[in-house]
Amino acid sequence: MTQLIGKMTGRLGDLRFVRYLLASVGALAVDVGAFLALLAAGIAAAPASAIGYSLGILAHWLMSSRAVFHDHVAESGIARTRQKALFVISALVGLALTTAIVGAGDWAGIDPRLAKLAAIGVSFLATWLIRARIVFRAGPGRKEA
Numbered sequence: 001m002t003q004l005i006g007k008m009t010g011r012l013g014d015l016r017f018v019r020y021l022l023a024s025v026g027a028l029a030v031d032v033g034a035f036l037a038l039l040a041a042g043i044a045a046a047p048a049s050a051i052g053y054s055l056g057i058l059a060h061w062l063m064s065s066r067a068v069f070h071d072h073v074a075e076s077g078i079a080r081t082r083q084k085a086l087f088v089i090s091a092l093v094g095l096a097l098t099t100a101i102v103g104a105g106d107w108a109g110i111d112p113r114l115a116k117l118a119a120i121g122v123s124f125l126a127t128w129l130i131r132a133r134i135v136f137r138a139g140p141g142r143k144e145a
Contacts, residue, residue, distance in 0.1 A: 023063035031056030069136035
């Protein structure tokens, strides 16, 4: 019975990662769409990247809190406010990584779109780890599955 529970718990973790990956793809579509539109409008690469990423942050919160970590969302009050603040901090880590990578790539003469691809991978891994282990971890004031 313990092995069965362990397997089910592992599968839930895998499903959560898949849902997170899908939410990330949706947020990425918002991010990259805005980034490319801003580049086409003549906005410099680093600010365009920051604006696109910021719009993606909003999309990711909506998808993460409703479809990925819905069973670990804080109920209300200070716990919910704290969770939102931690989510924003995780997003700011991703934003800083993205902006730095795209800005450095552009400065080095690398096509900003290629630099953005590298930034996407780095930011995805960093924010997944922060959100899964800190922002949406089970604890007091949070819904349990």
